[in-house]
Amino acid sequence: MNQHLKQSLIGMLIGGMAGLGFSNSLMAQSEKAAQDDPVLKIYRAAATKVNDLVHTKLDVRFDYAKRYLYGKAWITLKPHFYAADSLTLDAKGMDIKEVALVKAGKNNPLKYSYDGMQLHIALDKQYKPTESYIIHINYTAKPDELKVKGSAAISDAKGLYFINPDGKDPNKPIQIWTQGETESSSAWFPTIDKTNQKCTEEISMTVENKYVTLSNGKLVSQKRNADGTRTDTWKMDLPHSPYLFMMAVGDYAIVKDSWRGKEVNYYVEKPFEKYAKNIFGNTPEMLTFYSKILGYDYPWVKYSQITGRDYVSGAMENTTATLHGEFMQKTDRELLDNNNYNECVIAHELFHHWFGDLATAESWSNLTVNESFADYSEYLWLEHQYGKDAADEHSLEAAQSYMSMVQYSGDKDLVRFHYRDREDMFDQITYQKGGRILNMLRYAVGDSAFFKSLNLYLKTNAFKATEAHQLRLAFEEVTGRDMNWFFNEWYFGKGFPQLDISYKYNDAAKTVTVILQQIQKEAKVWQIPMAVDIYENGKVTRHNIFMENRVDxxxxAYSTKPDLVNVDADKVILSKVDDHRSFSTYLYQYAHAPNYLDRRQAIDEAGDAQASNPDAVKLLQAALKDKYHGLRSYTIGKLNLSNSAVKAATLSIVVELAKNDPSALVRAAALQQLAELKSTEYAPLFEAATKDKSYGVEAAGLEGLSALDLxxxxxxxxxxxSDTKGKLVGAIASVYARKGNAADIGFVAIKFDETSGQDKLNAAFDYLGFLSKISNTDAVIKGVDQVKAMTAQFNNPQVNTYISNWMQEISKNKAQEATAVSGANKDELTKQADYLRKTAETIRTAIKE
Structure with a gap:
């Protein structure tokens, strides 16, 4: 499961809460209340296995008008260890028409009870663990009538989704898709909906001839029926968990690729057919790369990827058939501004086919063995394909996301046996922190041992349910080392170290002493392996150290006083650091230390010192030409061009970057910085940028020009x-808001309507910003209603709280504006303020309910 949406929103959520007056004390009170919650004292054990799934066979057809699935299931099971005379299946919100035992080809009715969520079946006898049996169930699934809730990462949990089934929305295709994680597969077929169950599978789907289908495994037959329908049968010969079962139906183009003789297909809406290989084309290389580093070839029969409209999460690693939200469908122009985001999602879901689908977390408490690995796979792919700078930048952003969450929500163990709801496990601890922990583990044992340990873990636990201790045992077997210290710190504990670093130079003795202090408030003392690099006379000497005390x-010794002592030289420790050293060391560090974080840290120091330190300006000047586009862009954002010395040293470089940098992200950043100068000298540059192939560059050019010549x-x-996507939509909306022509307001409303899926959440924030600037009451009311409808659709408490708070803030601002005017304008602003306030209250009430 991919939660990139939550990652992208967390900064806005935190910024919004801070801006709206949420204090640290309130956050602390909230954390204490959560800790005192009696529900959190419940131990969340792995599900007890009474019966084991062996095989699931489904025959389904769809009623688009009613949004029903008519299904027949044949489920093969056997007792796990102890003899069993009963069976409990998860079956949410269904009409159960028949439950029978299949013997000698005949259905023998069984007694059962059903409470709307679980089906309790009395078997015909007591079965031994060596005996299997087949249960037949005739049922109707009614997902739209099911009352369930999602989470911040998965916004809905009804399992089966009919998209535009009546075809009334001309801007949306007719589709069906499923979403099983966490335990929603049982909303469309009866099963034991637990991660520690695995079985083989066969699904027959009857659909209209015009549609294509996708499911797990191989398409083994297609049969045309007399009524204009077709029955496709997909067969999965290797066992996997029920939450990974999937179906998708729609009018897709199928773009074919391959890997070592296996099908690799991309299902996209037909307008994106020509872009499919731009989007997904690195998938075969990813399959090769991951198979090689893991020493374990991709184990499944095929790999397909498909997009789904109005998808309730980022993406989902259904075995052999990953489902992506429609955000994945991008033109070649949009991909220029994507900064490898799509590829990270693709990598994440593919890596799950080893960590999650092959070796599966035995419970949601151990979700880290699925999601932390998928998160870290993004780093591995970026490092392989685009270089270590790109990977380290991505890693830093992930660490910042985790630390931001901790600041306002408190920290938790990575492996968690106490939680309110299993959906709560899908957070920045499981994902981003877990990925950083794996990076530290890699450096602690070395690359060879790291990947050999992963190979052993996969081979030992293939097609099984697993947990973090089994990962630890694999590392111990390979390295010969006891790894409890690492796992106790990072997997079965919470928090991170805060380091204070200082230095004592003894010129007489020619020694330097590095003093490391752990200053975190918690009593916990971390054991931290790290590298210290000492740069002296143009040479670097590495020392590997192990910190294990509060102060070490x-x-x-040195011959000449070192130019730089670089603690945590690999920059892998998840920590907060206060490093006491002179600026000259950072100047040297930027020029000589190899890592992205070395250079970025030096750029930060230079940014702080640029007003008074000529060497800092020189460093920034050099960083504008950094080899990595991410640091060129970052440096541009650090410049204070109101300082004459900084402007004189860097302005010509910024102009050149705006014109000619190969990275669209750098060109856009340079244009944004030049726009701050509000100089008519750059009007031609801004205007030229509005013809750039990148939407982001066009947007930056348009915004810069609008400040000079509206x-x-x-x-x-x-x-x-006529061709507007991404950031350009917001830029045009900003121009229209300033211009104030009522006829233009419809553009923003239409663009918001055209956006769907997870992208609509991000679009909502832009839309509210637009509404805050316009004075047309009808347009404000319409826009507020559109955003309100979206909050009801996604039902995401965290995001909806933020939207409610922002609406209240806009309401206050409009009410304040009303006090400064009179007559009709006053009445209109007051009406807008009242409507925003009431809508915000309605959204807030819905959250509480």
């Missing part, structure tokens, strides 16, 4: 309307 010191920017905005 390490002394090294009328010209407005004319260009009208010309750009």
């Amino acid at each position: 010191s390490f002394t090294y 009328d010209k920017a407005y004319t260009i905005a009208k010309q750009l309307e």
Whole structure:
């Protein structure tokens, strides 16, 4: 499961809460209340296995008008260890028409009871663990009538989704898709809906001839029926968990690829057929790369990827058939601004086919053995394909996301046996922190041992349910080391170290002492292996150290006073650091230390010192030409061009970057920085940028031009309307808001309507920003209603709280504006303020309910 949406929103959520007056004390009170919650004292054990799934065979057809699935299931089971005379299946919100035992080809009715969530079946006798039996169930699944809730990562949990089934929305295709994680597969077929169950599978889907289907495994037959339908049968010969079962139906283009003789297919809406290989084309290389580093070839019969409209999460690793939200469908122009985001999602879901689908977390408490690995796979792919700088940048953003969450929500163990709801496990601890922990583990044992340990773990636990201790045992067997210290710290504990680093130079003795102090408030003392690199006379010497006390010191001899002592030289420790050293060391560090984080840290120091330190300006000047586009862009954002010395040293470089940098992200950042100068000298540059192939660069150019010549920017905005995506939508909306023509308001409303799926959440924030700037009451009311409808659709408490708070803030601002005017304008602003306030209250009430 991919939760990139939550990652992208967390910064906005936190910023919004801070801006709206949420204090640290309130957050602390909230955390204490959560800790005192009696529900959190419940031990969340792995599900007890009474009966084991062996095989599931389904025959399904769909009623689009009613949004029903008519299904027949044949489920083969056997007792796990102890003899059993009864069976409990998860079956949410179904009409159960028949329950029978299949013997000699005949259905023999069985007694059962059903409470709407579980089906309790009395078997015909007591079965031994060596005896299997087949249960037949005739049922109707009614997902739209099922009352269930989702989470911040998975916004709904009804399992089966009919998209635009009546075809009334001309801007949306007719589709069906499923979403099983966490325990929602049992909303469309009866099963034992637990991660520690695995079985083989066969699904026959009867659909209209015009649609294509996708499911797990191989398409083994297609049969045309007399009524204009077709029955496709998909067969999965290797066992996997029920939450990974999937179906998808729709009018898709299938773009075919391959890997070592296996099908690799991309299912996209037909307008994106020509872009499918731009989007997914690195998948075969990913299959090769992951198979090689793990020493374990991709084990499944095929690999397909498909997109789904209005998808309730980022993406889902259904075995052999990953489902992506529609955000994955991008044109070649959009991909210019994507900064490898799509590829990270693709990598994440593919890596799950080893960690999650092959070796599966035995319970949601151990979700880390699925999701932390998938998160870290993004790092591995970026490192392989785009270099270590790109990977380290991604890793830093992940660490920042985790630490931001901790600041406002408190920390938790990575492996958690106490939680309110299993959906709560899908957070920045399981994902981002878990990925960083794996990176530390890799450096602690070395690359060879790390990947050999993963190979052993996979081979030992293939097609089984597993947990973090089995991962630890694999590392211990390979390395010959006891790894409890690491797992107790990072897997079965919470928090992270805070380090204070200082240095004592003894020129007489020619020694330098590195003093490391752990200053975190918690009593816990971390054991931390790390590297210390000492740069002297153009040479670097590495020292590997192991910190294990609250205060440790390490002394090294030198011939000439070192230019730099670089603690945590690999920059892998998940920590907060206060490093006491002079700026000259950072100047040297930028030029000589190899890592992205070394250079970024130096850029940060230079950014802070640029007003008074000429060497800092020189460093920034050099960083504008950094080899990695991410640091060029980052440096641009650090510049204070209101400082004459900084401007004189860097302005010409920024202009050149705006014109010619190969990275669209750098060009856009340079344009945004130049726009701050509000100089007519750059009007031609801004105007030229509105013809760039990148939407992000076009947006930056349009915004820069609008500050200098609103009328010209407005004319260009009208010309750009016909091909507008991404950041350009917001830029045009901003121009229209400033221009104030009522006829243009519809553009923003239509663009918001056209957006769906997870992208609509991000679009909602842009839309509210637009509504805050316009004075047309009808447009404000319509827009507020559109956003309100979206909050009801997604039902995401965290996001909806933020939207409610923002609406209240806009309401206050409009009410304040009303006090400064009179007459009709006052009445209109008051009406808008009241409507925003009431809607915010309605959304907040719905959250509580």
